[in-house]
Amino acid sequence: MSAMDPAVKDGLDYAAVPWERFHHAFGPGSDLPERLERIRCADARGADDQVDVLWDMICHQGTPNAAGALAVPFLIRIALTHPVPLPRALHLVGTLARRSHLGDGTRTGLLRTSAPADSLAFEPSGYVSTWSIQAARQALTEGADLLLPLLSHTVSAVRTGAAYALSAATPPARDRITAALHAHLDAEDDPVTRASLVLAIGELAWEQRDADAVARARAWWQDPARPAEVRISAALAWLCLVDDPIPADLDALLDTEATDHLADLLSPVPWLRHLAEKQGLHTALTQMRNPDDYAWIADLY
Template sequence: MTTEVKDGLRYDAVPWARFHHCFGSGSDVPTLLEDIRLGDDEASGRALGTLWNRVCHQGGTSAPGALAVPFLIRIALAYSRHRADLLLLVGAVARRPHFGDGSRTGLLRAGDLAGSVRIEPSGHPGTWSVEAARDAVAADAELLCFLLDDCEPAVRQAAAYALAAALPPPANAAPSLHARLAREGDPVARACLILAIGQLCREDGDPATVTQLHDWWHHTGAPMDVRVSAALAWLCLVDDCVPAEIDVLFDTAVTDELTALLAPVPWLRDAQDGVRSNGLLVCLDQMRNPDDFPWLIAY
C-alpha cells in the first residue's frame, strides 16, 4: 500500500472484496471508516463499534482489519474524536487472540506460536493477518510515536499499545517510548509504556532493556505502578524462577487500589479470563502458578 493511498485515504485502491471478516465481505469497511471519520458523534461511535466487531470479532484479527490499519492510524491522527479507541483497535488487530492468556510466555506475545494454525473467515491462516497488521504498524510507527505525546492520557496509553505490535520493531520505537516515560505523569500510561518497551524487547532481545526493567522493579523509590508493570515485563523476558523479591513486591504492592488503577491497561484487559474481571490478578496467578494453567501452551 503506497504512501499516496494511505495519506489520501484512497480506499478505492484497496481490494477489500477479496477478503472477508466474520460477517462477510470486507467491502463494507471503507463505508465504516468514512462514517467514523465524518459522522456525528452517535453515528461515528456506532460505526466504530460495528467495525471493531467485524474485523476483530471476539479478539480474532481478519484480513480486512489488517488492511484498515493505515487508515485507522491516519483518522486517529487527524481527528481527536475516538482517537484512543481507534488506536486500541489498531493494537488489537495486530495481536493474536489472547483467550485470557496473561502468562509469562503469552502476555507480551503478539504473534501466534510457530506451527500453530488458525483459519479466518477468508480461508487464509489467521497468522497472516496478524503479521500483515504488524507490518502496517511498523510502516507507520513514526505517526504512532507522535501520538505518544498527545494531551490525553488515554491516547498515550493506546498509542503505546499499538506501537508495541510493530514488526520488525522500528529503530525509533523504543527510544520514543523511553523518552515519553521519562516525563509521563499518568500511572496507567506509565504502565503501558513499560509493557510496550518489554514487548518490543521480546522481539529484538535487547539485553540492556532486560537490565533496565530489572532495575525499575527493584527500585524501592519508584511508584508502585512502575515497579509492578516492570516486574511483569521482566518476567516475560527471562527464564528465571519468580524471585522471592518479586513475590514480596506483588504481595505488598498489588492492593485493591492498584488493581483498579491499572485495570484500563490494554495488555491486562487482554488477559481477563471472563471469571476474574481484573487482568492484573489473572497475570499474577498465571505467572506465579504456571502448572495450574497447562492449556496456555497451546496458544
C-alpha cells in the same frame, strides 16, 4: 500490503483496495470502507460507536482477520483526523497487529505479539491468521512515524493507545520506538500510561529477549523510589522476558504492591483489560505465579 501505494493510504482512497477479495472475512453485505468513513465523519462519541461496530467485523471475538490488516493504514490516518485522536481506534490498530490472546496472561503469552512461526492458526473465515497479523504489523510499522508524536499528546488515553499500538511494530522500527517510549516514561504522570509505556518497552524486547531491557525491567521493579504501577508493570515485563524462577524479593513485592486498588487503577491498561474486567492484573499474576495450572493455555495458540 506491500503493493498499497502511500497516496492510497494518505488520501484514504478506499476504492483502490480490493475489499471484495476479503468479503469472507467481514461478511457479505458489510461495507467496510463505508464504516471507515463513518468513523472519520462522526463526532468523538459516534466515532467510538462506529469503531466498536468495525471491531466486531474485522476482529470478531478478539481474532484479527485479513480485511482488518488492510484497514490498519486507514484507521491510523482516520484516528488522526479527529481533534482528539481516537484512543479506541488506536487500540483496534494494536489489537489487529497481535495474535489472539483470549485471556492469556502467562509469562510466555502476555507480551507475545505473534504466534510461533511454525504454528498454523486460522481465522473464522478459514484464512491463515498468522499472515493477517503479520500484514497488520507491517502496516503499523510503516505508519509508526504518524503515531510517535501521540506519545506527547495532552490526553492520557491517546498516549496509552499510541504506546499499545506502537509496541506491536516489527523489528525494523523497534529501536527508535523503544527510545521514544523511554524518553516519555520519566516525564509521564498518568499511572495507566506509565504502566503502558513499561509494558510496551517489554513487548518490543520480547522477540529478541533484549538484555538491556531485561536489566532495566529488573532495576525498575527493585527500585522503591518508583511508583507502584511502574514497579508492578516492570515486574510483569521482566517475568515475560526471562525464564528464571520468581525470586523472593519479587514475590514479596507482588504480595504488598499488587493490591485490589492498584488492579482497579490499572484496569484500563490495554494488556490487562483483555484479561478480565477490573481484575486483569490479578489474572496475569495468578497465571504467572502458578504456571503449572495454566499450561493448557499454550495449546490454544
